[in-house]
Amino acid sequence: GQQVMQIPQYQHVQEGEDFTTYCNSSTTLSNIQWYKQRPGGHPVFLIQLVKSGEVKKQKRLTFQFGEAKKNSSLHITATQTTDVGTYFCAGLSGGSYIPTFGRGTSLIVHP
Protein backbone atom coordinates (compact mmCIF):
# COMPACT_ATOMS: atom_id res chain seq x y z
CA GLY A 1 0.00 0.00 0.00
CA GLN A 2 0.87 3.65 -0.12
CA GLN A 3 3.53 4.84 2.29
CA VAL A 4 4.35 8.40 3.27
CA MET A 5 7.72 9.00 4.90
CA GLN A 6 8.43 12.23 6.73
CA ILE A 7 11.80 13.47 7.96
CA PRO A 8 13.23 14.47 10.29
CA GLN A 9 11.25 13.07 13.19
CA TYR A 10 12.45 15.85 15.51
CA GLN A 11 14.12 19.20 14.89
CA HIS A 12 15.53 21.52 17.52
CA VAL A 13 16.23 25.08 16.39
CA GLN A 14 17.13 28.38 18.00
CA GLU A 15 14.48 31.04 17.64
CA GLY A 16 15.13 32.89 14.42
CA GLU A 17 16.62 29.91 12.57
CA ASP A 18 14.92 28.33 9.59
CA PHE A 19 13.22 24.91 9.60
CA THR A 20 12.31 22.44 6.87
CA THR A 21 10.41 19.16 6.95
CA TYR A 22 10.25 16.76 4.01
CA CYS A 23 7.59 14.34 2.93
CA ASN A 24 8.08 11.49 0.42
CA SER A 25 5.44 9.19 -0.97
CA SER A 26 5.94 5.74 -2.45
CA THR A 27 3.24 6.52 -5.04
CA THR A 28 2.21 9.52 -7.11
CA LEU A 29 -0.21 11.72 -5.23
CA SER A 30 -3.27 13.57 -6.43
CA ASN A 31 -2.85 16.10 -3.66
CA ILE A 32 -1.03 16.62 -0.41
CA GLN A 33 -2.19 18.38 2.72
CA TRP A 34 -0.22 19.79 5.64
CA TYR A 35 -1.41 19.97 9.24
CA LYS A 36 0.00 21.39 12.45
CA GLN A 37 -0.65 19.86 15.84
CA ARG A 38 0.30 21.76 18.96
CA PRO A 39 1.30 19.71 22.04
CA GLY A 40 -1.89 18.32 23.56
CA GLY A 41 -3.95 19.66 20.69
CA HIS A 42 -5.52 18.37 17.52
CA PRO A 43 -4.36 18.56 13.89
CA VAL A 44 -5.20 21.86 12.26
CA PHE A 45 -5.30 22.15 8.48
CA LEU A 46 -2.67 24.46 7.00
CA ILE A 47 -2.78 24.02 3.24
CA GLN A 48 -3.49 21.73 0.31
CA LEU A 49 -1.26 21.39 -2.78
CA VAL A 50 -2.63 19.91 -5.98
CA LYS A 51 -0.52 20.91 -8.97
CA SER A 52 2.86 19.56 -9.96
CA GLY A 53 5.61 21.97 -8.89
CA GLU A 54 3.15 24.10 -6.92
CA VAL A 55 4.53 26.56 -4.37
CA LYS A 56 2.33 28.30 -1.84
CA LYS A 57 3.24 30.76 0.88
CA GLN A 58 1.58 31.67 4.15
CA LYS A 59 3.55 34.45 5.82
CA ARG A 60 6.77 32.72 6.97
CA LEU A 61 5.67 29.27 5.75
CA THR A 62 6.48 28.03 2.24
CA PHE A 63 4.97 24.81 0.92
CA GLN A 64 6.20 22.99 -2.18
CA PHE A 65 4.86 20.07 -4.18
CA GLY A 66 7.40 18.20 -6.27
CA GLU A 67 7.29 18.01 -10.05
CA ALA A 68 6.63 14.27 -9.92
CA LYS A 69 3.96 14.79 -7.23
CA LYS A 70 5.68 12.30 -4.95
CA ASN A 71 7.32 14.65 -2.51
CA SER A 72 6.61 17.85 -0.66
CA SER A 73 8.26 20.18 1.79
CA LEU A 74 7.34 22.78 4.37
CA HIS A 75 9.85 25.51 5.12
CA ILE A 76 9.52 28.00 7.97
CA THR A 77 11.66 31.13 7.85
CA ALA A 78 12.88 32.72 11.08
CA THR A 79 11.11 30.39 13.48
CA GLN A 80 9.26 31.72 16.49
CA THR A 81 8.25 29.97 19.70
CA THR A 82 4.66 29.96 18.44
CA ASP A 83 5.78 27.61 15.64
CA VAL A 84 6.33 24.80 18.16
CA GLY A 85 4.34 21.69 17.33
CA THR A 86 4.25 18.65 15.11
CA TYR A 87 3.81 19.16 11.39
CA PHE A 88 2.15 16.35 9.44
CA CYS A 89 1.83 15.80 5.73
CA ALA A 90 -1.04 13.71 4.40
CA GLY A 91 -1.10 12.40 0.85
CA LEU A 92 -4.00 11.25 -1.29
CA SER A 93 -3.48 8.93 -4.23
CA GLY A 94 -5.69 9.15 -7.28
CA GLY A 95 -9.15 7.76 -6.65
CA SER A 96 -8.59 7.35 -2.94
CA TYR A 97 -10.49 9.22 -0.29
CA ILE A 98 -8.37 8.18 2.68
CA PRO A 99 -5.23 10.31 3.16
CA THR A 100 -2.07 8.60 4.36
CA PHE A 101 -0.39 10.60 7.10
CA GLY A 102 3.34 10.84 7.63
CA ARG A 103 4.61 10.31 11.17
CA GLY A 104 5.16 14.02 11.55
CA THR A 105 8.09 16.27 12.38
CA SER A 106 8.15 17.73 15.86
CA LEU A 107 9.62 21.22 15.90
CA ILE A 108 11.14 22.49 19.13
CA VAL A 109 12.11 26.15 19.17
CA HIS A 110 14.52 27.33 21.84
CA PRO A 111 14.21 31.01 22.82
Added chain:
Amino acid sequence: NAGVMQNPRHLVRRRGQEARLRCSPMKGHSHVYWYRQLPEEGLKFMVYLQKENIIDESGMPKERFSAEFPKEGPSILRIQQVVRGDSAAYFCASSGWDSSTDTQYFGPGTRLTVL
Protein backbone atom coordinates in the same frame (compact mmCIF):
# COMPACT_ATOMS: atom_id res chain seq x y z
CA ASN B 1 -20.43 27.90 12.89
CA ALA B 2 -19.37 25.22 15.32
CA GLY B 3 -16.44 23.07 14.39
CA VAL B 4 -16.15 19.33 14.83
CA MET B 5 -17.16 18.34 18.33
CA GLN B 6 -16.05 15.28 20.22
CA ASN B 7 -16.98 14.04 23.65
CA PRO B 8 -15.89 13.14 26.10
CA ARG B 9 -12.52 14.87 25.87
CA HIS B 10 -11.04 12.46 28.39
CA LEU B 11 -12.27 8.96 29.17
CA VAL B 12 -10.93 6.53 31.73
CA ARG B 13 -11.96 2.90 31.61
CA ARG B 14 -10.89 -0.26 33.36
CA ARG B 15 -9.90 -3.30 31.37
CA GLY B 16 -12.96 -5.14 30.10
CA GLN B 17 -15.28 -2.13 30.11
CA GLU B 18 -16.77 -0.48 27.05
CA ALA B 19 -15.69 2.88 25.67
CA ARG B 20 -18.06 4.97 23.60
CA LEU B 21 -16.68 7.99 21.76
CA ARG B 22 -18.91 10.54 20.06
CA CYS B 23 -18.27 12.86 17.15
CA SER B 24 -20.50 15.55 15.70
CA PRO B 25 -19.23 16.72 12.32
CA MET B 26 -19.04 20.29 11.23
CA LYS B 27 -22.37 21.69 10.08
CA GLY B 28 -23.03 20.73 6.49
CA HIS B 29 -20.45 17.94 6.46
CA SER B 30 -21.58 14.42 5.68
CA HIS B 31 -18.27 12.53 5.81
CA VAL B 32 -16.71 11.37 9.06
CA TYR B 33 -13.31 9.77 9.58
CA TRP B 34 -11.92 8.24 12.75
CA TYR B 35 -8.20 8.14 13.51
CA ARG B 36 -6.12 6.80 16.35
CA GLN B 37 -2.94 8.46 17.54
CA LEU B 38 -0.45 6.90 19.92
CA PRO B 39 2.09 9.13 21.73
CA GLU B 40 4.90 10.27 19.42
CA GLU B 41 3.12 8.66 16.46
CA GLY B 42 1.21 9.82 13.44
CA LEU B 43 -2.46 9.43 12.75
CA LYS B 44 -3.68 5.95 11.84
CA PHE B 45 -6.86 5.77 9.79
CA MET B 46 -9.54 3.55 11.28
CA VAL B 47 -12.87 4.04 9.52
CA TYR B 48 -14.66 6.31 7.07
CA LEU B 49 -18.41 6.77 7.26
CA GLN B 50 -21.19 8.67 5.59
CA LYS B 51 -24.68 8.94 7.00
CA GLU B 52 -25.95 5.41 7.73
CA ASN B 53 -23.10 3.86 5.72
CA ILE B 54 -19.66 2.51 6.50
CA ILE B 55 -17.60 3.28 3.41
CA ASP B 56 -14.20 1.98 4.47
CA GLU B 57 -13.31 0.23 7.72
CA SER B 58 -10.01 -1.23 6.56
CA GLY B 59 -8.07 0.42 9.40
CA MET B 60 -10.29 -0.78 12.19
CA PRO B 61 -9.49 -3.93 14.19
CA LYS B 62 -11.91 -6.72 13.31
CA GLU B 63 -12.77 -7.48 16.91
CA ARG B 64 -14.09 -5.25 19.68
CA PHE B 65 -14.24 -2.10 17.54
CA SER B 66 -17.32 -0.81 15.74
CA ALA B 67 -18.48 2.50 14.33
CA GLU B 68 -21.72 4.01 13.20
CA PHE B 69 -23.04 7.29 11.83
CA PRO B 70 -26.83 7.22 12.19
CA LYS B 71 -29.24 9.36 10.27
CA GLU B 72 -29.78 11.46 13.37
CA GLY B 73 -27.15 12.16 15.98
CA PRO B 74 -23.39 11.92 16.21
CA SER B 75 -21.05 9.31 14.88
CA ILE B 76 -20.03 6.81 17.53
CA LEU B 77 -16.87 4.76 17.83
CA ARG B 78 -17.40 1.87 20.22
CA ILE B 79 -14.66 -0.19 21.79
CA GLN B 80 -15.82 -3.25 23.70
CA GLN B 81 -13.81 -5.02 26.39
CA VAL B 82 -11.05 -2.43 26.34
CA VAL B 83 -7.43 -3.43 26.91
CA ARG B 84 -4.45 -1.32 27.94
CA GLY B 85 -3.25 -1.19 24.33
CA ASP B 86 -6.40 0.75 23.41
CA SER B 87 -5.11 3.77 25.36
CA ALA B 88 -4.62 6.50 22.78
CA ALA B 89 -6.05 9.74 21.45
CA TYR B 90 -8.95 9.16 19.09
CA PHE B 91 -9.66 11.95 16.63
CA CYS B 92 -12.54 12.30 14.29
CA ALA B 93 -12.50 14.52 11.24
CA SER B 94 -15.24 15.64 8.90
CA SER B 95 -15.30 16.85 5.34
CA GLY B 96 -17.86 18.11 2.86
CA TRP B 97 -19.35 16.49 -0.19
CA ASP B 98 -16.14 15.73 -2.13
CA SER B 99 -14.15 13.42 0.10
CA SER B 100 -11.27 13.14 -2.38
CA THR B 101 -10.41 16.81 -2.40
CA ASP B 102 -12.10 18.42 0.56
CA THR B 103 -10.13 19.40 3.60
CA GLN B 104 -10.60 17.31 6.69
CA TYR B 105 -11.35 19.30 9.83
CA PHE B 106 -10.39 17.60 13.06
CA GLY B 107 -12.16 17.58 16.38
CA PRO B 108 -10.34 18.10 19.68
CA GLY B 109 -10.04 14.36 20.25
CA THR B 110 -10.92 11.94 23.02
CA ARG B 111 -8.02 10.80 25.18
CA LEU B 112 -8.78 7.26 26.29
CA THR B 113 -6.90 5.81 29.22
CA VAL B 114 -7.39 2.15 30.09
CA LEU B 115 -6.36 1.24 33.61
